[in-house]
Amino acid sequence: MDHQDFAMGNWLVVLAYLTSVVGCALGLACTLQARSTDSPRARLTWLVLAAVSIGGVGIWVMHFIAMLGFSTPGLPVRYDILRTALSAVLSVVAVFCGLLVFGVRNRFAWKRLLLGGLLTGLAVAVMHYTGMWAVQIKGTIGYDPVTVVLSVVIAVVAATAALWFTVGLDKLLPRLAAGLVMGAAVTGMHYTGMAAVRLHLDPAAPDPSGTEVFSFLFPVFVLAALAMAVPICAVLMATSSSEAPRHTTLVP
Template identity: 75%
Template sequence: MGSWLLFFAYLISVVGCTIGLACTLQARYATGRARLVWQALAAVSIGGVGIWLMHFIAMLGFTTPGMPVRYDIGRTWLSAVLSVSAVFVGLLVFGVRARFARWRLLAAGLITGLAVNLMHYTGMWAVNVKGSIGYDTGLVALSIAIAVVAATAALWFTAQVNHIALRFVAGAVMGVAVTGMHYTGMAAVRVHLDTAAPDPAGLEVFSFLFPVFVLAGLAMAVPISAVLMAAPAAEAAPPVGDGKREPVGSASS
């Protein structure tokens, strides 16, 4: 479908990740139940839209010439649940408190990057073709490295800056993690077609993607509204010691 599909998939990823990282920044200064709510909104934005929806939009370009491609709907929804859940765990590690140690950043980047991979390869598990699908292990390893490094960089940006323009930079970097991992993972795919095999079971991607796209758009209204109405994170930061606000990038444990 050409380069426009890559651009559209990347744009969707950037939107989801930018809103999610904005929610993550708010979570770092919230307390109690409010913190968990912000982290849940961030996980839905990043895991549900920035990763999961981006993946299936990009999969519109995956075809087997002259043969059908179908998706197991149960595994497809499982990939969404795993994506959101894994991102949520990563954000719990990263957003425990306003102060953070480097190990928190590295651990959260690792978990979040692996969440991207978990979603991708679970989503690929849902793909059924007339034949079988294998992978080049070297490219799979590269896709994991891309996701982890870029996710860690995006979280670092989120912790270090509180300027709206640089939040978009963080979202763009996270979008690179997702789309870069996706297309590297797709380059690792080795499809072995068998014309004698029965037609694959499942649904066409178009049959479920459009309603999911609409649902995702409606769901994104919640975190977007929350971010717009929330006080700036710098104003929400609790005072420390003599009343000075705690620096976002403090490296204590």
């Protein structure tokens, strides 16, 4: 049986995409800082901030904004909170692993780029399908395997391209392009993954347990704001310090 992914209009797609772009662009900016520092501790700190921005905001928050448009006409949709929280943790951890491979050295290498892109793209897919595992309906949810594979390929290819753009993030256009490409990876993967969904609804089944998506949206947005505040401040401070004029001592 068909479901609706655009029940609240196309504006929701735009909002989801912009949310993903902001989170991913900020995370990629943190990745650039990680690649440009010589301190192992500072590098890990930047990569953690990048993983929170990309995995927590660019992927996880985007997913639940987009899921506001998911409905089973005339039947309730609920979410398992523990599985939802697990999807957030897996998203951040998986993104961190991908960024760790790519950003652990400041020297570019194709091998690290391809492996980092693969892991980061898989992180997008892991978050999506774990998040869908949290969805409870009157019936069961299945997937078309071909479309699932296509969604994973989209995520991996676009994530790899976004990481490649970070090599030139010292300029404005590559920064914007990286965020736009990574946002396209996340959003494109989400809606391709939703196209793979096959619902088997049973109106006679008992109502699903769990929480409505609107019930936990406010705490999600609060967490997203906090998750972005720290990286934003860190990036601004790092940029300011790097652009500060250096004083030289004149020797007579």
